[in-house]
Amino acid sequence: MRTVRNVHERIIPAPADCVGALLDRVSAPDDPIFPTPVWPAMVLDRPLGVGADGGHGRVRYCVTAHVPGRSVRFDTTGGALGQGYHRFDVEPLGSDRCRVVHVLELSMPLMPFLQWKVTIQPVHDTMIEEVFDNIERSALGRPPHAPTRRPPRALLANRLFWARPHAVPVPSHARLLHEAVPRPDFADAWRLPLPPGTSRDPQDWRNVLPFPVRGTSDRELLVGKDASHLDFRSSIVIEDDTVTLATAVRLHNTRGRLYFAVAGLAHPCMARLMLRRAHRRLAFSTRPAGERNAGASRP
The missing domain is CATH 3.30.530 (Alpha-D-Glucose-1,6-Bisphosphate; Chain A, domain 4)
Known part of the structure; x- marks a missing residue:
């Protein structure tokens, strides 16, 4: 088994309560942060909360912890990428700043690990950075100073795995x-x-x-x-x-x-x-x- 730990974080010049309110709308019909429709939407079988089940694309998970306005954790339920979790956390840094952190930890066999390295990680990294971009757009009312650039490998995977009629x-x-x-x-x-x-x-x-x-x-x-x-x-x-x-x-x-x-x-x-x-x-x-x-x- 191989272990993957992938961490992204960004400081947002907006109050933690504002950013946390955006996080609580993830998977809702008016989800302001997940980067759809370029990437698969997060879909849950009920409003965000412990026990909600779903995923995005072929990645399946359920909500195992949720502190409204501060954090949410999703544990994997399918074997496509191994066993583990991913989570979002909003950490206050004063009255008008906060840190948003996304952590992914997975244990997987060799072949899924190689697939992760070659095709999935570039897509994952791009999606999470675009989540942060959308948090900035929504919380601040303006585009981020340096919008995420989609690398060629992520765009190639996007093209290859795009939905087929x-x-x-x-x-x-x-x-x-x-x-x-x-x-x-x-x-x-x-x-x-x-x-x-x-x-x-x-x-x-x-x-x-x-x-x-x-x-x-x-x-x-x-x-x-x-x-x-x-x-x-x-x-x-x-x-x-x-x-x-x-x-x-x-x-x-x-x-x-x-x-x-x-x-x-x-x-x-x-x-x-x-x-x-x-x-x-x-x-x-x-x-x-x-x-x-x-x-x-x-x-």
């Missing part, structure tokens, strides 16, 4: 698509989750496919093109926590059927690729949580 039936509420192509010769749909902070406005998803807009509604954007051999329409459908790219094709003649016999083989791959690229691009262009969810925690 999965096939679903064409949504029944894709009204624009169903009206445009009521009896398609081909139809499919691909879906991704929408993490906290990602835009729910269909107009912001306009660049998923480079085709003319054929219709819009509050939760749907329709694009498409007509040709002599086929017509197609693709629809971006937004629900509360998912985005779906649905496509319908109508073939006109033998040329259209021959063309789509080939193009249809590449279509699922291209649809998944375009949706995934747009999903990640929008996540990276979203305002940080410390700006979106600053709330009333500022002094």
Whole structure:
């Protein structure tokens, strides 16, 4: 077994009570400090408190200690990264300053240890520093003096492990698509989750496919093109926590059927690729949580 101890800390020029109030909102719908949607959100099965269970991404843990406004500890419950804990602490340094500390301690076998060193640690280090950035944004009302730079290894891991679309039936509420192509010769749909902070406005998803807009509604954007051999329409459908790219094709003649016999083989791959690229691009262009969810925690 190998032991990992990883410590991050930062002095914040804000009262400990203010920063502690931000910490107590971690995992809440208006979480102001976890760096979503670029990195996986912390999700718990109940409000922050002892016994709450959840995690972020593939890392699973439960809350084993919580002193409101001062500290919270999470103990691992899955074996993916070994056994141990991570915790946040807020330490007062006077009336208008405090120290925020994050400690991670894990015991793990050799292979997970190597995985930690190569791929996970750069992501972990970046995420924690971005948590501190968001604390500064939310507590002080301004960006940090030196925002965290995402190292190449962290960005590579982010790209490789980004969520991948999965096939679903064409949504029944894709009204624009169903009206445009009521009896398609081909139809499919691909879906991704929408993490906290990602835009729910269909107009912001306009660049998923480079085709003319054929219709819009509050939760749907329709694009498409007509040709002599086929017509197609693709629809971006937004629900509360998912985005779906649905496509319908109508073939006109033998040329259209021959063309789509080939193009249809590449279509699922291209649809998944375009949706995934747009999903990640929008996540990276979203305002940080410390700006979106600053709330009333500022002094």
